[in-house]
Amino acid sequence: MILPTKYLSADRSLIVIGADILRVLNEAPRSVSEVWERVISTRNPQAAPLTYDWFLMAVTLLYAIGTIDIRNGLLAVVSGTPT
Structure with missing residues (x-):
């Protein structure tokens, strides 16, 4: 669940x-809903669909x-977190 396995693709791993x-938050602090919308809009269209519960687990x-x-x-x- 945290890392990809042979049963869980990389784009579904937490x-x-x-x-x-983190890519979205590097720009500036944001609300949870704004981060959710930006992550959804920037994800690869070929990737598995991201549900809100998986997003919240991440x-x-x-x-x-x-x-x-x-x-x-x-x-x-x-601050001090390498990104």
Whole structure:
């Protein structure tokens, strides 16, 4: 689930979805809904469809490992995190 396996393609793994989220958050802190819309619009059309629950699991993973934080209601990359 976190990493791709022979049963889970890379575009469905949480680590790849998390990378997509970090790419969006590198520009500026954003609301969850804005990050969701940008990630959906920038994903490869050939990739497996991304559902909101998988997106939220990736956000939760990034928060749990200390890569992102919530500041004033916006998701932001923690300073000092390599991206």
